[in-house]
Amino acid sequence: MIEKxxxxxxxxxxxxxxxxxxxxxxxxxxxxxSTDDYGIYSLIAAFYNLIYQLLTGWMTHSILRYYPxxxxxxxxxxxxxxxxxxxxxxxxxxxLLIIIAIIFYKQSLIVCTLLLIYLGVFIFEGLLLxxxxxxxxxxxxxxxxxxxxxxxxxxxxxxxxxxxLFKFTSxxxxxxxxxxxxxxxxxxxxxxxxxxxxxxxxxxxxxxxRRVLIFGYPLIGVSVIFNILTYSDRYIIGxxxxxxxxxxxxxxxxxGYTLFYTLTNAIMLxxxxxxxxxxxxxxxKSAERSVTNYLNLYFYLMIPCVFGxxxxxxxxxxxxxxxxxxxxxxxxxxxCVSYTLYGLLQYTNKAxxxxxKTKIILNxxxxxxxxxxxxxxxxIPQYGYVMAAxxxxxxxxxxxxxxxxxxxxxFNFIIDRITFFKIxxxxxxxxxxxxxxxxxxxxxxxxxxxxxxxxxVFYFFILIIFRDKNVSMIIKKIKESRx
Numbered sequence: 001m002i003e004k005x006x007x008x009x010x011x012x013x014x015x016x017x018x019x020x021x022x023x024x025x026x027x028x029x030x031x032x033x034s035t036d037d038y039g040i041y042s043l044i045a046a047f048y049n050l051i052y053q054l055l056t057g058w059m060t061h062s063i064l065r066y067y068p069x070x071x072x073x074x075x076x077x078x079x080x081x082x083x084x085x086x087x088x089x090x091x092x093x094x095x096l097l098i099i100i101a102i103i104f105y106k107q108s109l110i111v112c113t114l115l116l117i118y119l120g121v122f123i124f125e126g127l128l129l130x131x132x133x134x135x136x137x138x139x140x141x142x143x144x145x146x147x148x149x150x151x152x153x154x155x156x157x158x159x160x161x162x163x164x165l166f167k168f169t170s171x172x173x174x175x176x177x178x179x180x181x182x183x184x185x186x187x188x189x190x191x192x193x194x195x196x197x198x199x200x201x202x203x204x205x206x207x208x209x210r211r212v213l214i215f216g217y218p219l220i221g222v223s224v225i226f227n228i229l230t231y232s233d234r235y236i237i238g239x240x241x242x243x244x245x246x247x248x249x250x251x252x253x254x255x256g257y258t259l260f261y262t263l264t265n266a267i268m269l270x271x272x273x274x275x276x277x278x279x280x281x282x283x284x285k286s287a288e289r290s291v292t293n294y295l296n297l298y299f300y301l302m303i304p305c306v307f308g309x310x311x312x313x314x315x316x317x318x319x320x321x322x323x324x325x326x327x328x329x330x331x332x333x334x335x336c337v338s339y340t341l342y343g344l345l346q347y348t349n350k351a352x353x354x355x356x357k358t359k360i361i362l363n364x365x366x367x368x369x370x371x372x373x374x375x376x377x378x379x380i381p382q383y384g385y386v387m388a389a390x391x392x393x394x395x396x397x398x399x400x401x402x403x404x405x406x407x408x409x410x411f412n413f414i415i416d417r418i419t420f421f422k423i424x425x426x427x428x429x430x431x432x433x434x435x436x437x438x439x440x441x442x443x444x445x446x447x448x449x450x451x452x453x454x455x456x457v458f459y460f461f462i463l464i465i466f467r468d469k470n471v472s473m474i475i476k477k478i479k480e481s482r483x
Contacts, residue, residue, distance in 0.1 A: 017145070019262040021152035025159060026255055030322035032163055033171060039247030041171045042254075043238060044111065046231035048118050051097060054224050055090045056126050058216025059083070060133050061353060064276060066212055067137040080134065081203035083212075087126045094122045110172065117175045124182035131189045143193075147185060155181035215358065225365035229372050229395060233388035236376045241385060249385040252328030255317075256335025263305060264298070264343025279354045284411070287354060291347055292414045296470065298347070302340050303423050304459050307431040309336045312438060312451055319443050334389035341396040348403040351411035360406065368399040419468065426462035430455045 029038060063083065070079040098119050105111040128151070135144040158177035162168040168176075190196060238246045275294070279287040309316075310333065317329035352360045375391040404413065434455045441447040463471045 017149040018152045019258055021149075021156045022258045022262075023255070025156050026251070026258060027320045028160070029174075029251070030325045032169070035244040035247035035251070035324055036242075037171045037247070038251060039238070039243035039245070041174060042234055042246055042250035044114055045175075046227075046234055048121075050224060050227045050231065051094065052122060052125065053227050054220060055094060055122075056087075056129060057224065058213070058220045059087075059126075059129055061358075062212040062216040063130070063133040064137050065215060065353070066208075067134065068277060068280060070208075077198060077200065078203055078205050079208060080130075080198050081200055082205050082208050083130050084127075084199065085204050086209060086213075087130060091123050091126065095119060110170070113172055114175055117172065117179055120179045121175065121182060124179070124186045127186050128182055128189070131186075131193070131195070147189065150188065151181050151185045154184055225362065225369045229365065229369040230392065232369070232373050233376050233380075233392065236373070236380055237385045237388060240381045245385045248325065248328045249331055249388060251321075251325050252317075252331025253335045253389065255328070256332045257339060259309075260302075260305070260336045260339035261342070263301060264339060264346065275350060276354065287350075288412050288414065291350060291411075292416070295347055295413070296416060296419060298343060299420055299423050300470070302343060304427040304430055304455070306337055306340050307427040308434065308452065308455055309333055311431050311434040311455070312448060315438065315443050315448060319445055319448060330386050331389045334386075334393055338389070338393040338396050341393065341400060344400055345396065345403065348400060348407065348413065351403075351407035355410060364399055364402055364406075367402065368395040371395050371398060419470070422463060422466045422468050426459050426466070429462050430459040433458050 033041070067076070067079055070076055098115050101115050102112050105115070128147075132144055132147055135147070155177050158180045159173055162173045162177060234246050234250055237249055275287055275290045278290045313333035313336065314329045317332055318326055321328070349361050349364075352358055372391050372395040375394065376388055379387045379391060407413075434451050437447075437451045437454060441451070460471065
């Protein structure tokens with residue numbers, strides 16, 4: 001447990017660093033762009049993300065699944081070069097799609113410009129995906145975290161410099177800053193990790209490429225369907241409402257996604273390679289025990305975070321964002337809850353990934369996406385854009401229930417109920433204390449920080465009173481390290 005906590009802590013530091021910079025930039029967006037402009041950007045970005053996931057959504061899982069096996073057979077060089085050449089082919093396909101899109105939208109200068117910038121973004125974002133996934137597969141959590149933080153820092157600085165210093169005030173500055181950061185990070189990784197020594201001519205294994213594609217192909221559908229599940233609501237809102245409604249919904253959604261997807265991903269970044277290794281080396285029972293340990297870590301982190309956001313989510317938006325974006329606060333809170341549920345999906349889906357039955361994941365995503373779209377079409381016209389956040393949360397919940405039910409015979413998800421209820425009780429106690437503070441304090445950044453600090457201390461205080469075994473073990477290790 002301590003070893004898993006240490007590795008998760010490294011990923012957590014990196015992902016929290018990314019979240020902080022992303023959160024700060026999101027706050028600046030409310031001062032830079034109107035809700036209409038942000039709505040237009042959100043629709044174009046959603047289209048790019050759909051195409052990006054269609055072409056590259058399978059890569060991470062395929063690399064993490066098969067790279068350990070290739071390392072044992074001393075085939076890591078062939079594997080790396082094969083993945084890079086696949087990316088070159090995918091980049092050419094993306095280029096053709098961009099040409100077609102430009103011909104179709106040739107009368108819109110801003111759309112054509114964004115598409116051309118996104119071409120460069122695709123090339124370097126795909127390379128970074130490959131570079132960083134290999135670092136994860138090798139267990140190099142510190143290097144991975146450094147790369148992700150570096151990317152966020154450069155992107156944040158780029159948009160600030162371009163907007164305020166060079167007066168580049170168009171919405172295009174967001175995409176251009178992404179291009180700059182990923183280009184510079186690719187150069188850094190290429191020379192820092194000596195990829196120029198790894199890349200070789202005529203080093204491509206067609207059988208290996210076929211194997212990773214067969215494994216990953218259903219996951220392409222998973223990525224695409226998941227993007228439809230999470231982004232279709234913006235187009236439906238745009239159809240029934242205004243660009244401003246899209247902007248408010250997208251902003252609240254992105255803020256919640258930035259915080260909570262980052263937190264859930266922090267645990268899974270270290271978990272998946274280890275769970276896969278346990279499955280390959282020691283079999284199903286060992287993998288089940290590993291999943292159980294990571295689920296405990298997940299509950300320790302995410303349950304108090306959910307109750308914290310429920311307590312002060314509105315205050316966060318009111319204090320940090322421009323007044324034009326205040327109406328996005330409810331979407332922000334609901335999205336945080338939704339991505340806590342989504343984090344659980346990363347564990348329930350392990351049964352299908354480890355047994356290479358990824359088509360089941362695709363089918364579950366299709367069910368959730370159809371449910372989400374139907375509910376959005378029925379409810380958004382009557383209840384407005386906030387309802388889209390509720391339908392997404394409900395779709396994730398149904399997804400979890402179906403995944404657990406279908407996988408019950410091939411993989412056991414064991415939950416330590418005593419530990420779970422201790423965490424739940426401590427989180428509720430923390431929620432009540434924060435609400436009391438919130439009632440007697442005004443809306444200010446200082447008070448938010450104070451409430452978060454007090455809540456964290458009180459949460460662990462209750463766990464210590466309950467003599468939680470894992471918290472006690474951590475305290476014991478800290479005391480031993482001081483001796």
